[in-house]
Amino acid sequence: MSALSLRASFPESASRAGAVIVAAGAGRRLGGEVRKQYLEIAGEPVLLRAIRPFLAHPEIGAVVVVLPPEDVLDPPGWIRELEVTLAPGGAERGDSVWSGLMALPAEADPVLIHDGARPFVSAGIIERVLAGARSGGAIAALRVADTIKVVDEEGRIETTLDRSRLWQAQTPQGFPREVILGAHRRARQDGVAATDDAALCERYGSRVGVVEGSAENIKITRPADLVLAEALARSVD
Secondary structure, rough: OOOOEOOOOOOOOOEEEEEEOOOOOOOOOOOOOHHHOOOOEEEEHHHHHHHHOOOOOOOOOEEEEEEEEEHOOOOOOHOOOOEEEEEEEEOOHHHHHHHHHHHOOOOOOEEEEOOOOOOOOOOHHHHHHHHOOOOOOOEEEEEEOOOOOOOOOOOOOEOOOOOHHHHEEEEEEEOOHHHHHHHHHHHHHHHHOOOOHHHHHHHHOOOOOOEEEEOOOOOOOHHHHHHHHHHHHHHHO
16 A cells, blocks of 8 residues: 555655654554544544644654554544645554655655654654754653663562663654665564664664653553643643
8 A cells, every 4th residue: 555645745845854653553452442543632632743743843844644554545534634644554663664764755854753642742852853863863762760670580680770871762763864764674674673763773783862852752552641641731732
């Protein structure tokens, strides 16, 4: 299945960044029949809140949203009103990101990749990741506040990690176009999967930096996250 453009073109996309919003998961862990990216927070879908800051950013000229294949054919009505391109997701996250990368215009550089289940990304985070992406690659992240233990298979502590060097990865994650394309291309050839895009770039020799994320930049995965998201939405709207 090919990508579906909901805009006539990517005007003035030359020298402007591209964004891939990944929302292709089934996402029914929260219960119910509605996928988590379509659940509403304070009256708006989670995914809409994740997309909108990228559409509003003046340095981003193209936005691709990766959805379950059946939703690309019949997307929710509110998505039809956005100037985005829809791309079908794959069996694994890496397949979905690759589909999104392939749907971006060739001129889009650098590229930011964002989880569609993170509805509170700010313009400041996008700006910082863009700056880092132009310097070789960067991800939004938070310093780890809690003490982290490494535990063996029997549940016994093996060691305590130095938290001064630990950061919790978030999205967006941004890279020069050829860096992220090359990493995903090699991963597909090697049969390698990773939990985020920076891990692939690291594996294939790129040095990726971190920029300050936000405690509010949460990912919706559990019912408790929806409760927190409702409170956050009321505070920022």
